[in-house]
Amino acid sequence: MSPAPTPTTARVDQWVWAIRLYSTRSAATAACKAGHVKINGATAKPAQTVKVGDVVRAYTAGGERIVAVTGLIVKRTSATIAQQHYDDRTPPPPPKEERVLDIVRERGAGRPTKRDRRLIERWRGRE
Template sequence: MSEKLRLDKYLWAIRLFKTRSLAAEAIDKGRVKNQGVAVKPSRAVVVGDEYEVRAEARKWVIRITGLLQTRVQYSEAIKYYEDKTPPEELERLQFQAASFNTGKRLSKVGRPTKKDRRDLEDFTENS
C-alpha cells in the first residue's frame, strides 16, 4: 500500500510549522526546496527525500525517514525525520539566541531608571 501525504501536512505534523496554513504559505513563497528546486504544497512526500526548509528564524535540512499523517508531540515527531542541518547554521542560531534581548537595559544607554533617578536626587539633596 502506497500512502500519499501532502508536503504541507507533513511539515506541520513534524512540527516545523505551527499551523498547516503557515507551512503551505512558506512552500508557496519558495522557502521549501527539494534538490534546490521550489516545490508545491500538494507535493507527495516520499521516504528518503531531502528538503531545505527556511522558517522565520531557522533553516533546516531534513531527510524524511517515515510518513506521519497526524500531528503528534515533539518527542514522537522527531522520529520521522533526520535533521541534516549544517553545523555552521546551528552555531549561527545559538549566537542569535545568546545575543537576544533579555529585557534589561544596557548600562549607560537610554533613559535613566527609577533607581538612577533616586540616586541622582539623593546626590543633589545631600550636597
C-alpha cells in the same frame, strides 16, 4: 480492528507541519507557496508529495532547516513521535566569535541610505 496502513506518500505542507517545522498548517502552506520549502533542491508546491528518502529544505523563522524524510505522518502528534519521522541534517550554527555583529545606528540618524544599506549587507556577508 487492524491498525491503519502507513502511507507511501504525503503532501509536503502536511508533513512539514506534522513534524513541527511550522506552527500551523496554513503557515506551512504559505511557506510552500512563497518558495521557502524545497524537496531535493526543487521548489515545492503545497500539494507536492514527499516520500521516504527525500531531503526537505525549509526556511523558517529560526533559520534554514534541512531534514531527510525517514517516515511519513500527516497528523500532528507529540514531538517525540514526530522526531522519529525525520533525520535533522541542519548544520550547527557558527561559534559566537565567528558571527557577524549587528550594526547599530545612532539614535535619530534616520533611515539608512541606499549606500548605507549596501555597506551593512556587505558587513553581514549577504552581498
